[in-house]
Amino acid sequence: MxxxxxxxxxxxxxxxxxxxxxxxxxxxxxxxxxxxxxxxxxxxxxxxxxxxxxxxxxxxxxxxxxTKDGEEIDQEYFINKIKAALRHRESFFNDSMTTAFRVFNGEGDGIGGLAIDYFDGYFMISWYSDGIYQYKDYVIHALDTLTSYRAIYEKKRFDTKGMYIDQDDFVKGTEGDFPIIIKENGMNFAIDLNDGAMTGIFLDQRDVRQTIRDHYSEGKNVLNTFSYTGAFSVAAALGGATETTSVDLAKRSLPKTIEQFSVNSIDFEAQDIKVMDVFQYFKYAQRHALKFDLVVLDPPSFARSKKMTFSTAKDYPKLLEDAIAITAKKGIIVASTNNASFGMKKFKTFIDKAFKDTNTKYKIVEDFGLPKDFRANRDFPEFNYLKVCFIQKLN
CATH class of the missing domain: 2.30.130.10 (PUA domain)
Incomplete structure (x- = not known):
């Protein structure tokens, strides 16, 4: 070696x-x-x-x-790691109101570069390098040994350089008839495990969606930016929001958001779904003097459109300023980022800068990191990548 x-x-x-x-x-x-x-x-x-x-x-x-001298990295090693991870998620497997969660979270469970998610009988393995992909047979055999499932799917989240070009996301079992409907704290979400890089929902935002539904939505006018499939909007509508507006530049966000409302028996025609650039929407909202009681900001770490590029590491304060301008007095901004290059302390300096630059008083009501199924080494904040702050605009 x-x-x-x-x-x-x-x-x-x-x-x-x-x-x-x-x-x-x-x-x-x-x-x-x-x-x-x-x-x-x-x-x-x-x-x-x-x-x-x-x-x-x-x-x-x-x-x-x-870190043990002489420990073999063999089939038994992978079985032991995955067995320990499954044991940590026993409460999730026993919760009928939540049927999708993470069962193995990379370095937090002892094998960096490997993630395994569970979607109501289906496993989805994410490989983050060609290096960990070389251990595929060990991982799948461990799942075969320790679990029962309908099927296993996989996502190669690394540059394959054409090596696996003919491979489908389906690995083994009985192929799913997608979309399938999973539950999350009693909410329904449509999931497709064989539709490119995405699945239809980001599991790490589970606690945030529940909090929005249970504590911040009733009687509120809600704006969900970078809305993807509208999961935050669904949570708000189920929590009693008077109206939701979902904004995303991707054309497929429209049918996907309609689907998520529909599987929850929400009249999507009573909601506002806009396919447009979020920054253009902010200008539109200001021109029309629109105000929202709750604004969700969950941008990708990096995004590029025809007119601009956006990076959370340098542009988040400006994004917050745009949100502040259309948030009602005493309203809430849910500021979120999954950028691992900075921690919560730095993120809160972005928040402070935006509010000071707009002469606006604020209070951070509560904040969130990763949920408990996304195990992470708390000694190193970069592994606890999710940062979410509920901020109240005071004036």
């Missing part, structure tokens, strides 16, 4: 349990040849820090799988 030496300034983090091997943390990564191969990382005294697999994912070249 090849050995890579960790640079001194990174050793302390690895000893504290950091599991992502960054390109700049090791001195001789050129030794690595094939994604999926195992390698050891050692400190300046040749003391073992961990055994990792080589897999290119963003700034990383791999993930540590074990």
């Amino acid at each position: 090849k050995t890579l030496r960790v640079k001194p300034e990174f050793i302390a983090d690895f000893k504290r349990g950091y599991s992502l091997v960054h390109r700049d943390s090791v001195s001789n990564q050129d030794l690595l040849e094939e994604e999926g191969e195992l390698f050891e990382i050692v400190d300046q005294h040749n003391k073992l820090l961990g055994t990792a697999y080589y897999g290119i994912q963003n700034k990383g070249i791999g993930w540590i799988l074990s």
Whole structure:
């Protein structure tokens, strides 16, 4: 097995349990040849820090799988990891009101680059590098050994360079007749596991949707921006919102949002669904003096349209300023981001800047990170990537 030496300034983090091997943390990564191969990382005294697999994912070249000297990375290893993960989700499997959740969350469950979601009898495996994909047979055999299911689907969330071009998302079992309807805290959502990169819902926002439905929607006029399939709008409507407006640039957002309203027996014609650029909608709303009691901001980390590019890392304050302008006094802005490059503390500085620049007083009423099925190492905030703040506009 090849050995890579960790640079001194990174050793302390690895000893504290950091599991992502960054390109700049090791001195001789050129030794690595094939994604999926195992390698050891050692400190300046040749003391073992961990055994990792080589897999290119963003700034990383791999993930540590074990810190135990001599532990085999074999079928038994994968069975033990997935068994432990399933045990942590027992309460979800026993909850008839929620039938979709994450059962394995990458490094939080001990194998970075691998995620497994459960959708009412169907498993969906997400592979985040070609390196972890080389262990596919181990992962599937572990699911075969430990669970029963209707089918397994997969998403390759890495550049396949044409290697798997003929492969379908279906892996094994009995193919689903999509969309299927899953439950989330009693709400219905239509899901398609064989429709490109997306499924129809982001499971990590479960607690936020429930909070919007149960505490912030009754009698409110709600705006849901970057609305995707309208899941926040569904939650608001079920919570008693007088009206919802869903805005997304993608043309398919219209039929998908209609579908989500319909599976919840909500009259979609009583809701407003707009296919347009969110920033253009903000201008439209200001021109028409529209005000909303609740505004949801959940943009992608990076987006490009014909007229502009948007990055949460630099443009979120401006996005918030646009939202502040059309939020009613005492109204709530739900500000959300899944950008892992900054933490909650930095995110709150974006919020503070936007409100100060608009001479608006505010109060953060509550905030959220990842739900409990999305296990993460709390010592390293970048792994707890989700940041959501409920902000009340005070004047």
